[in-house]
Amino acid sequence: MGTAFGLMFVIIALEFALGLAMLGRLGVRLSRPMTLALSVISGMFIHSLLLFVTQLANIPISVSSVVLSALVGVVALHLPPKQLVAYYADFVRAPRWTLTMYDVVALGIGAYLLYISVWATYYWPVTPFDAMAGIDLVAKAAVKEGTLNCSIYRDPILAGHLSNQPFYAPFAMLQQVITRSIGFPFGQVWLAVLSISFYTFMFAFLRERVHPFIADVLWIFFIMIPELYGYTLLMQTDFANAVYYSIGGILMIMAIEQKKTTLLWASTLFLAGAAWSRSESFLLIGIMLLAMLPWLLRTWTLRQVVRWFVVTGSIVIAVFALWHVLWFRLYLPVRPDTAAEVIGFDPVRFASVTGLMFENVLSDVGYWGMTFYGFVAIVVVDAIYTLLKRLRWSIALPAMWILVTFVVLLIVGTIFASAVVDQTLRRGLFKILPFIYMLIAGTTILQLASRRLHRWISGGAQ
Amino acid sequence: MSTGQPSFFSAKGLILALALLLSFLLVLNMEPDHNVYSKWHEKRIRIYYDVLDKYNARLRPDQRMLERHKYTYQIVQWISQRLLPTDTLMLPPAEYVMNFYPDAYWVDQRIFYYFCGPIPTVMYGDSLRARSANVFVLFQPEGGISIHRKGGRTNVDSILTVYRNERSNKRPTD
Numbered sequence: 246m247g248t249a250f251g252l253m254f255v256i257i258a259l260e261f262a263l264g265l266a267m268l269g270r271l272g273v274r275l276s277r278p279m280t281l282a283l284s285v286i287s288g289m290f291i292h293s294l295l296l297f298v299t300q301l302a303n304i305p306i307s308v309s310s311v312v313l314s315a316l317v318g319v320v321a322l323h324l325p326p327k328q329l330v331a332y333y334a335d336f337v338r339a340p341r342w343t344l345t346m347y348d349v350v351a352l353g354i355g356a357y358l359l360y361i362s363v364w365a366t367y368y369w370p371v372t373p374f375d376a377m378a379g380i381d382l383v384a385k386a387a388v389k390e391g392t393l394n395c396s397i398y399r400d401p402i403l404a405g406h407l408s409n410q411p412f413y414a415p416f417a418m419l420q421q422v423i424t425r426s427i428g429f430p431f432g433q434v435w436l437a438v439l440s441i442s443f444y445t446f447m448f449a450f451l452r453e454r455v456h457p458f459i460a461d462v463l464w465i466f467f468i469m470i471p472e473l474y475g476y477t478l479l480m481q482t483d484f485a486n487a488v489y490y491s492i493g494g495i496l497m498i499m500a501i502e503q504k505k506t507t508l509l510w511a512s513t514l515f516l517a518g519a520a521w522s523r524s525e526s527f528l529l530i531g532i533m534l535l536a537m538l539p540w541l542l543r544t545w546t547l548r549q550v551v552r553w554f555v556v557t558g559s560i561v562i563a564v565f566a567l568w569h570v571l572w573f574r575l576y577l578p579v580r581p582d583t584a585a586e587v588i589g590f591d592p593v594r595f596a597s598v599t600g601l602m603f604e605n606v607l608s609d610v611g612y613w614g615m616t617f618y619g620f621v622a623i624v625v626v627d628a629i630y631t632l633l634k635r636l637r638w639s640i641a642l643p644a645m646w647i648l649v650t651f652v653v654l655l656i657v658g659t660i661f662a663s664a665v666v667d668q669t670l671r672r673g674l675f676k677i678l679p680f681i682y683m684l685i686a687g688t689t690i691l692q693l694a695s696r697r698l699h700r701w702i703s704g705g706a707q
Numbered sequence: 708m709s710t711g712q713p714s715f716f717s718a719k720g721l722i723l724a725l726a727l728l729l730s731f732l733l734v735l736n737m738e739p740d741h742n743v744y745s746k747w748h749e750k751r752i753r754i755y756y757d758v759l760d761k762y763n764a765r766l767r768p769d770q771r772m773l774e775r776h777k778y779t780y781q782i783v784q785w786i787s788q789r790l791l792p793t794d795t796l797m798l799p800p801a802e803y804v805m806n807f808y809p810d811a812y813w814v815d816q817r818i819f820y821y822f823c824g825p826i827p828t829v830m831y832g833d834s835l836r837a838r839s840a841n842v843f844v845l846f847q848p849e850g851g852i853s854i855h856r857k858g859g860r861t862n863v864d865s866i867l868t869v870y871r872n873e874r875s876n877k878r879p880t881d
Contacts, residue, residue: 345715346724354731361755368762370775378817385821397820402827405835406816430768458723465731471747610743702719 249428252308256423257285257438259315264288266322267514269332272507277340282446286488289439290518291318293419305391311426351461355444358468363437365478370431376480379410384421384432399578409663412581415568416522417482433480440477443488444468447679450495454686456695467682472612473675482523487675489518490526494680498642501540513557520561527565529653531558536649540642588662598658601666612671620681627688639687643680650677779813782852786844787823789854795827797840803873807846831870
């Protein structure tokens with residue numbers, strides 16, 4: 246097991262190097278903790294893509310191919326290295342200590358809560374039915390046989406019984422292949438790396454929106470969302486997808502607010518990760534990009550927006566097609582019958598799905614803690630408070646991501662027979678949770694509290 | 708938002724740190740019967756902290772499988788170890804298994820394959836391949852489990868009748 250941990254350390258270092266180099270190439274300059282977290286998260290996505298490319302080239306899966314695929318990527322991204330040298334110099338400059346005692350308390354609480362999640366990803370075997378019938382069923386066989394085009398897809402025992410799980414978007418499955426290949430008997434430790442990186446990102450991000458003390462409180466409540474926490478240790482596609490999708494959205498919002506094209510391109514990278522981690526995401530991303538057009542056009546010229554739109558759309562579709570078209574059609578002996586899943590849009594079913602979503606899912610505090618009730622309460626109070634004021638972008642943009650994502654989820658639940666409200670849509674809500682906390686942090690009430698806290702701490706008058 | 712930040716050690720920083728810690732403890736302990744955070748913490752965090760030593764003493768993969776999947780792991784292991792290379796196992800209907808155990812996810816062909824590898828199986832209700840099955844599973848009310856081969860002492864039709872009755876009792880529309 247010592248070897249597995251050693252190799253995991255190498256893999257994380259290589260993925261970090263991949264992500265940092267990519268962010269450097271894109272010219273993304275963010276705070277150090279955010280850069281650190283985003284480097285690991287984007288590196289995991291790029292590494293899984295590279296590993297998939299080795300499979301397209303018929304290179305067998307092994308420890309060597311897992312490590313070398315990342316290493317080759319790191320080297321390739323550093324050619325030529327000139328642009329990255331200055332970027333790295335900025336990154337490694339002596340850190341400025343901005344943490345206070347309450348931040349350390351918050352980090353301590355976060356560590357206390359997340360330790361169990363990290364331990365569980367290492368200790369427990371894979372548990373969710375969908376993962377045992379799909380993601381890990383394929384990964385386990387792929388590692389044993391050295392190919393993703395493994396016997397699962399052609400064994401007569403399973404013929405006609407595969408359903409859609411073994412055909413899920415490949416990110417989680419490829420991460421399982423990586424961690425199983427290097428010696429973890431159940432894989433899964435990648436999930437801990439992803440969740441710790443994501444919570445680190447949220448910690449740093451919320452501090453940029455609101456006073457660090459309030460950000461700490463929001464961050465702890467964010468970790469304590471029961472359902473989201475559960476999927477930091479239960480392997481499914483939804484948590485990883487929510488991570489990439491929400492970071493893509495957050496970076497796009499930051500790009501618009503700060504008028505930074507580099508952040509817009511960074512959002513492209515993460516949205517591509519979302520399309521790589523869950524099949525229907527490419528549709529959701531397409532609709533979300535259209536919904537963001539008015540704000541994009543107010544920030545950049547039509548030509549710039551069209552260019553970004555076309556490139557981003559093409560990358561997202563290409564990533565989707567790599568697995569769902571190229572791999573399915575040219576490599577796999579069988580394909581899922583997706584068309585049979587689509588039952589068309591029926592207003593009655595839509596109403597039923599919407600009703601169930603509110604009745605069985607959103608209103609259940611057992612899943613979400615006080616997130617939704619608190620969100621509604623604070624937004625209502627905030628709306629009354631700012632009744633006559635113009636809606637600020639810090640509210641409007643995350644609200645747009647929440648609303649559009651929610652409506653698209655309801656439509657997905659309506660038109661896909663296999664999308665069950667209590668399961669598929671419930672986990673689909675993970676995608677909007679970071680935007681909810683972002684919006685709460687941006688409300689006038691918390692911004693006012695934030696300014697008062699700043700004044701109180703710096704000793705100024707109220 | 709680093710402007711106006713206090714230094715690490717400050718009286719106001721200490722007040723906020725204590726307020727944060729006390730609030731957290733309050734959220735976890737206030738009205739534990741009606742508090743979602745308290746229930747979540749008990750069931751998902753504290754319960755594992757209490758038994759970490761016990762679990763960490765059992766690190767072998769098979770021990771961890773048994774800890775997590777419990778009787779499901781025992782059942783599939785028990786059955787798979789008793790099958791011959793020429794056997795095809797009929798996986799019983801979930802309705803039948805759930806008379807004896809709360810979960811029956813192992814009767815899905817993919818899950819049985821996940822646990823045991825490429826052992827020939829047929830799901831109950833697979834009309835195309837049902838005839839190829841030659842091994843059947845029965846559970847005893849007192850907790851035992853047995854496998855029966857076609858042509859053996861137990862009449863296979865009677866086992867299938869038990870399966871069929873259980874499914875039709877629980878699924879009136881089938």
